[in-house]
Amino acid sequence: xxxxxxxxxxxxxxxxxxxxxxxxxxxxxxxxxxxxxxxxxxxxxxxxxxxxxxxxxxxxxxxxxxxxxxxxxxxxxxxxxxxxxxxxxxxxxxxxxxxxxxxxxxxxxxxxxxxxxxxxxxxxxxxxxxxxxxxxxxxxxxxxxxxxxxxxxxxxxxxxxxxxxxxxxxxxxxxxxxxxxxxxxxxxxxxxxxxxxxxx
Amino acid sequence: xxxxxxxxxxxxxxxxxxxxxxxxxxxxxxxxxxxxxxxxxxxxxxxxxxxxxxxxxxxxxxxxxxxxxxxxxxxxxxxxxxxxxxxxxxxxxxxxxxxxxxxxxxxxxxxxxxxxxxxxxxxxxxxxxxxxxxxxxxxxxxxxxxxxxxxxxxxxxxxxxxxxxxxxxxxxxxxxxxxxxxxxxxxxxxxxxxxxxxxx
DNA sequence: CGCTTTCTTGAGCGAGCGCTATAGAATCGG
DNA sequence: CCGATTCTATAGCGCTCGCTCAAGAAAGCG
Numbered sequence: 431x432x433x434x435x436x437x438x439x440x441x442x443x444x445x446x447x448x449x450x451x452x453x454x455x456x457x458x459x460x461x462x463x464x465x466x467x468x469x470x471x472x473x474x475x476x477x478x479x480x481x482x483x484x485x486x487x488x489x490x491x492x493x494x495x496x497x498x499x500x501x502x503x504x505x506x507x508x509x510x511x512x513x514x515x516x517x518x519x520x521x522x523x524x525x526x527x528x529x530x531x532x533x534x535x536x537x538x539x540x541x542x543x544x545x546x547x548x549x550x551x552x553x554x555x556x557x558x559x560x561x562x563x564x565x566x567x568x569x570x571x572x573x574x575x576x577x578x579x580x581x582x583x584x585x586x587x588x589x590x591x592x593x594x595x596x597x598x599x600x601x602x603x604x605x606x607x608x609x610x611x612x613x614x615x616x617x618x619x620x621x622x623x624x625x626x627x628x629x630x
Numbered sequence: 631x632x633x634x635x636x637x638x639x640x641x642x643x644x645x646x647x648x649x650x651x652x653x654x655x656x657x658x659x660x661x662x663x664x665x666x667x668x669x670x671x672x673x674x675x676x677x678x679x680x681x682x683x684x685x686x687x688x689x690x691x692x693x694x695x696x697x698x699x700x701x702x703x704x705x706x707x708x709x710x711x712x713x714x715x716x717x718x719x720x721x722x723x724x725x726x727x728x729x730x731x732x733x734x735x736x737x738x739x740x741x742x743x744x745x746x747x748x749x750x751x752x753x754x755x756x757x758x759x760x761x762x763x764x765x766x767x768x769x770x771x772x773x774x775x776x777x778x779x780x781x782x783x784x785x786x787x788x789x790x791x792x793x794x795x796x797x798x799x800x801x802x803x804x805x806x807x808x809x810x811x812x813x814x815x816x817x818x819x820x821x822x823x824x825x826x827x828x829x830x
Numbered sequence: 831c832g833c834t835t836t837c838t839t840g841a842g843c844g845a846g847c848g849c850t851a852t853a854g855a856a857t858c859g860g
Numbered sequence: 861c862c863g864a865t866t867c868t869a870t871a872g873c874g875c876t877c878g879c880t881c882a883a884g885a886a887a888g889c890g
Contacts, residue, residue: 437866438856459747462661465848475869476849486848546746546805547659560809591818594811598802598819605746605801606794609760618791619798626826637836638886665878675839676879682837686878 444482447472451483452493457536459544460490461552487555494559497540504529509569515577519570519596520624526600527616530607538604567597584628592627599623644682647672651683652693657736659744660690661752687755694759697740704729709769715777719770719796720824726800727816730807738804767797784828792827799823 454463454471465486469476483489504525512518530538541562548556571593577583603616611619654663654671665686669676683689704725712718730738741762748756771793777783803816811819 435866436858436864438858438868440867441856458749462747462749464846466846477851477870478868480849481867542805543746546743546808547662548747549658549662563809588818588822591815591822594806594815595799595819595822598799598806599795600802601805602798602800602802605742605805606798608746609763611794615791615794618788619795622788622791622795622826623823624826626822626824635836636834636888638838640837641886664876666876677840677881678838680879 440478440482442472442474442478447474447479447482448492448496451489452497452540453536455490455493455544456497456540459547460555461545461548487552490555491558494540494562498562501529501535502539502541505566505569509573514582515574515580516582516624516627518573519627520620522570523596523599523603523620523623524617526603527613527620530604531611531613531616537607537610539600542601542604543608563597563601566600567593570596587628595626596623640678640682642672642674642678647674647679647682648692648696651689652697652740653736655690655693655744656697656740659747660755661745661748687752690755691758694740694762698762701729701735702739702741705766705769709773714782715774715780716782716824716827718773719827720820722770723796723799723803723820723823724817726803727813727820730804731811731813731816737807737810739800742801742804743808763797763801766800767793770796787828795826796823 450471450473451468454467458467465476465479468486468489469479472479474482479489483492505522508521508525509518512521526539541559545552545556545559571589574583574587574589574592578585578587578589599619603611603619606619607616650671650673651668654667658667665676665679668686668689669679672679674682679689683692705722708721708725709718712721726739741759745752745756745759771789774783774787774789774792778785778787778789799819803811803819806819807816
């Protein structure tokens with residue numbers, strides 16, 4: 431069919447505007463980004479924003495979806511592609527040092543930092559990000575457990591402790607990045623963390 | 631002298647009200663705590679708050695001062711009292727696991743978590759907390775450097791990397807605590823972190 | 831008892847919040 | 861061209877924000 435669109439066409443590019451919103455939320459967080467901040471960054475007026483993206487919470491949810499796909503994929507790739515658990519987690523941390531300090535982007539991780547301070551009205555958003563962080567812990571644990579099963583790591587390895595430690599380091603690196611730490615400093619943190627692994 | 635106070639006496643206890651404000655800021659953060667939240671928690675009306683504590687930013691500064699003295703002292707004590715750098719940092723992390731999950735308190739650390747998401751209007755407050763975190767990194771580095779000088783740690787120890795790693799773990803532990811991690815889980819993170827030390 | 835001083839209370843300021851009603855502009859099918 | 865449709869732009873809704881004015885209450889001093 432390809433029935434042509436009726437009515438007045440949209441005067442802005444939806445993906446471009448969404449990316450602008452993403453950057454704004456990434457830099458300032460969910461609650462501290464106002465609709466006025468968004469419309470300014472996106473170059474559109476409020477009614478256009480609401481027509482194209484729904485309300486603030488819905489827009490943020492779409493932003494998170496895009497963020498995870500476009501900027502958070504390195505974690506899943508490292509865990510899936512590296513042959514050893516140690517290599518996988520080491521690559522996650524070292525790549526995080528790069529990702530979190532990439533020039534031309536807000537520093538740190540949106541999922542980690544965008545809803546740390548949330549009023550009760552934003553509890554759902556904060557909880558959604560918290561669940562994603564918890565899911566990361568589970569992914570680390572799953573990969574480490576596979577490493578134990580494969581004989582790569584000792585049988586008595588405390589899998590969940592190592593997974594939670596990895597997540598804590600990642601979160602610490604993200605805040606350090608926001609506090610101004612550079613790529614080299616974060617890489618040193620990542621290397622230090624890997625020395626905590628069994629048989630280092 | 632002891633000139634008695636003239637005029638109507640204050641109807642609330644200043645220290646008690648300040649502690650209530652401290653808990654509220656600790657739990658919800660600087661920007662996401664409103665004056666209405668504070669007056670409700672402190673049990674006083676807005677003009678009384680402003681007369682006794684100044685504006686919101688000034689009140690927060692006093693809250694931070696009390697917080698550091700009352701709840702943040704364990705870091706300085708551990709660094710000063712332990713005979714070795716390794717023992718000092720290990721004690722900081724293990725005590726943090728306890729402090730950050732103490733029942734009857736908001737989880738995590740106010741200095742680490744209260745101003746992660748800050749609008750430009752609160753930039754000064756966010757920067758003040760950032761400076762305190764940076765000061766912590768320097769304190770860790772100083773103690774570790776002393777350990778190297780004392781021959782406790784190898785000459786080629788990367789002092790600033792180990793210091794920044796410690797700070798990152800501490801910050802990660804604080805966020806994990808806010809995300810619901812228990813004392814035991816955080817202690818496991820602390821123990822894991824200490825295995826990253828030279829000669830572990 | 832006044833008089834002064836200090837605090838409390840209630841009301842409300844201007845500004846910004848998330849969000850939307852309304853009217854006009856731009857494109858379609860016919 | 862006409863009407864239907866879908867977007868944009870202005871303006872403003874009710875609400876909350878940080879903060880303060882004005883009036884009254886409670887204390888000490890003479």
